[in-house]
Amino acid sequence: MLCVSLLIYGGLAGGLQRPPHVVDGEKLSASEQKQLLQLVQALQASPPPPVSGPGTGRDVQGYVITIKEAGKAPVEFEANDLTRNQPFATLSRWILNHSRADGGSC
């Protein structure tokens, strides 16, 4: 069963702590679990490019999606406002829409 989290950090509010948004797959309906799996697979197939430096962006926000599967080491994908690609952005939005308000954990 999947557990995914999205951490948003930095940006104009650099220094601010923000709790991660967490989705526990065990608490999803069957169709939501299927959606989540498809989005995770899309991201794994097409990860965003690595962030090698600040580039021309100023105050861009950073994002970390962490995917945990039972029996496997967690996998992280990192991006920012300028580097996040469609699979990353789509999964980010899905996590925000389905996550617990208090952050939670799994």
Add this chain to the structure above:
Amino acid sequence: MQCIMPPHILEHLLKSEDGELREIALTNLLTNGRLGGERKVQSLTFAGGPGGSMRTVYDCRNRPSRSLAKVARTERSGVSKDATVNQAFEGLGATRDFYKDVYKRNSIDDRGMRLEAFVHYDKNFQNAYWDGKVMVFGDGDGKLFIDFTKSLDVIAHELTHGVTEFTAGLEYHNESGALNESISDVMGSLVKQWSLKQTADQADWLVGAEIFTPKIKADALRSLKAPGTAYDNPILGKDPQPDHMDRFAKLPDTQRGDWGGVHINSGIPNKAFYLTAMAIGGKAWEAAGHIWYEALLASNANTNFRQFAQTTVIKASQLYGTEKRKAVSEAWAKVGLSVTVPSLTPSAKGEEKDLEAAETHLAELTHQIEVLSDRVRELTSEVEQSLHS
């Protein structure tokens, strides 16, 4: 044989309401290599003509794409029904006018560069940023943040990143990056003070005071007056900014390390500016801001805190003389940076005394001239009265 789109057509397409056509036109201009360097292209293609710096605000309609944004307001269109569009438009204008009126700077590049902002970017987007060419604003998530265009100092902060890029080019990491952030905070605050006609002691010296939701107990994103005190609550944590070199945060030069803490250590030069402005008094954008702006123009990509501090002391001396030089020097000393300027070292104390004596003599002469001028006016008035009687 290569067919080349005539430039006048491409420039017309740049103003199209269709985002895709604008992208195609810009791509054509860049890849044709007609003009050397992306920055030059950007400056020329986005220029609104001599003294133009025309503004355009685009509405992303809560989509995570700028290429599909619609033009929402231009210099020729009327006021929008959308308050966010109007706030962005007015904020761009206030910042542009500040730089023009106060520092005689013609837009970001000093050549009338067009100013563009994209609002309603994505859904619940909790940020505002500068991508190197344009500004992007989110609406916030309604829990932590609200509309980022509500804060004039945020708009001016982002545009000032463009000014820095066209002047010193301070690299965005470690000390030069923290200076880059500080310059944006300082100028952001000055644009707000200028628009409100506030003196230094009337200003709140806060950045982003308007963008938190009411239920979040926080003053602002940052405080130039008291770095480290802008917020302290269980959700956001405590404002981590230092106000002294003793508390300089050594962070990794990575994205997660805020590129060496550019938003953290900016608190130190922020505080130095606040202390300078308060010591000088009056309107902070005049002497203090002028000194800082000239120091920015005299800096380069790798300027660190100490070098910038030295430059501000030198500029203060050159532009305003001993008194303000002392104010700047003492401000930096209070944040842990004692500045030694070569021409003012103990071995040159004789020169320093000569300079002070010359300045005093000049002040005396100026006063005498003013007294004599008043007397001449009185005598002239008496003569005129006697002629008419």
